Amino acid sequence: MNTNGSVLFSKEFEKKVKSDFPVDFLTTNPDELKTFGRDWTKFYEPKPSAVVFPRSTQEVSRFLKLCSEYRVRVVPSGGRTGLAGGAVATQGEVVLNLTRMREIGEVDPLALTIKVQAGAVTQAVHEKCAPFRLTWPVDFASKGSSQVGGNIATNAGGVKVIRYGHTRNWVLGLQVVLMNGDVLELNGALEKNNTGLDLRQFFIGSEGVLGVITEATLKLHPVPENLDVFFFGVEDFSAVLQLFQKVRRSPFQIGAFECLTDACLQAVKEVRKVSPPFQGTHPAYVLLELERSHSTPRETLEPFLTELFEKGLVQDGTWAQSPREARDLWTFREGVSESLGTLGFVHKNDISLPVASLKDFLKDFDKTFAVRHPELKTYVFGHIGDGNLHINTMMPSGWERERFAQICKQADLDLFTLVQKYHGSVSAEHGVGLVKKDFLHFSRTDQEVQLMRSIKKVFDPQGLLNPGKIFD
C-alpha cells in the first residue's frame, strides 16, 4: 500500500494479468522497465513495476478496469520523446505503452481525414498522407519517434504552429478509455457539433491524467505547393523581431519563422559536422519558410529580399535552391536540441510570452542573468513567431550535477518571475508533467489548479492514472 492508499503492484495482480491477457502482454524484464519507464528527460530514475503492451482498445479497457479493481497506478506512454517527465514512472506504476497499437487507416480524400491508432508514429502518418499531397501539420524534430497519442496528450506545438496552430486544431474525433474501462467515442469525424460540452477537448493536452487515448480521427491539410526556405544572419534579437514584423506584413504566407543564437549554431556545427551557410558569424539567425503556389513564380520574392538587405533588416542570408538545400538549412534549427544534449548535460526551459512583450522580456532576461547567474551559459532558440523560446543551460565543465541542479533551480525562479511579470507561460508546448509541476503557480492561479483537480476526479476518482503529473 502506498501513501494515497493505492496498491502499487502485487504478485496476485501479476498472476491475474498473465492469466487474462496474451503471453507477451506484460513484461518485468529490467532492461524494458528502464527503457519504457522514462521519457526524453532522462534525469528521473525509472522504477516501474511492469510494462504492458496492449494491441487493441478492448485490451486497454479490460486492463484499466482490472487496475481499478486492484487499485494499481498506470502511466500512459507513447514514443517517450516528452520533455516534461509526463511518461516517466518513478513510483512502481505500471507503464501502459501504445507502441503495438499503430495501425493507420486510409486517407479520406474528400473529408481530408485519416483515422489512426494512438501508437502510430507521427512521421508514419505524414508518409501515409504524402502520396495524396496531404499532411497532418504537426511537425517537429522528434516526429520520427513520437506517437499521435503522445502528440494529442501534450497538445504538441512545433515548427508549424505559426501557420497551422497546435495539435488541438487537427483532431476531429477521439476514442478514449477511462480508468473504469469505459470507452468514449468523442465527436467521430464531425467538423461541426454543437451538442453541449466538447469532452474531446479535455483530453487534448491532458498529459495522460484523464484517460488513455486509443484512436483519433485526424484532420489533414494540403501540402503547400512550394516551400521557399531562407536562413538569415541578423544583428540581435531586436532585429529578429523587426524582421518578423516585416515578413508578417508582406503578401507572402509564413510557413515557419524560427530563430537561434550563434552559440546554438556553433553547437550544431560541431556535432553534426555541417558548414554554416555563410562565412561570418552573427549574433542571431532566422530560419524563414514561405509557402508559394505554382502560379506565383520564384522571382516575385526577389524585390522583397532585396528590400530586407537594403533596409538593414538582415546582415547576410541564403535562399535554398533545392529541397536538399532546404533540408540542410533546417538542420541548423532542428539539430539544436540534440546537438546541445550531445555536447553536455543540459537544463531545458520552454517558455512563451505575448509576442509584443518579447523585446522587453529578453532585455530583462539578459540583464538578470548577467548579474545573478554569470556562470551559466544559456542557449536561446525557438518558435519566435509564436512567442515561444527554448532557453537551454549547459552544465559548466567540472561541475557536479547536484550543484548544477541547485543553481538551475534558483535561475528558474528568476526566469519564471520574469515570465510572470510579462504574463507568459512557464511551459509553452512541452507540458507540465513532473518538470514544471512546482512552477505551475507562476502561470496558473490556485483557483485554476483546483478546478483542474476537480475535473481529474470526475474522470479518475481513485487518482490512479498518471498520478503526480501536472499537480499532486
Ligand SMILES: Cc1cc2nc3c(=O)[nH]c(=O)nc-3n(C[C@H](O)[C@H](O)[C@H](O)COP(=O)(O)OP(=O)(O)OC[C@H]3O[C@@H](n4cnc5c(N)ncnc54)[C@H](O)[C@@H]3O)c2cc1C
Ligand atoms: C528533439 C526533440 C524536439 C522536440 N520538439 C518539440 C516541439 O517542437 N514541440 C513540441 O510540442 N514538443 C517537442 N518535443 C517534445 C515531444 O516530442 C512532444 O511532446 C511529443 O508530442 C510527445 O509525444 P510522445 O509520443 O513521445 O509522448 P510521450 O513522451 O510518450 O508522452 C508524453 C505525455 O503524453 C502522455 N501520453 C502518451 N501517449 C498517450 C496516450 N495514448 N493517451 C494518453 N496519454 C498519453 C504521457 O503519459 C505523457 O504525459 C520535442 C522532443 C524532442 C526529443
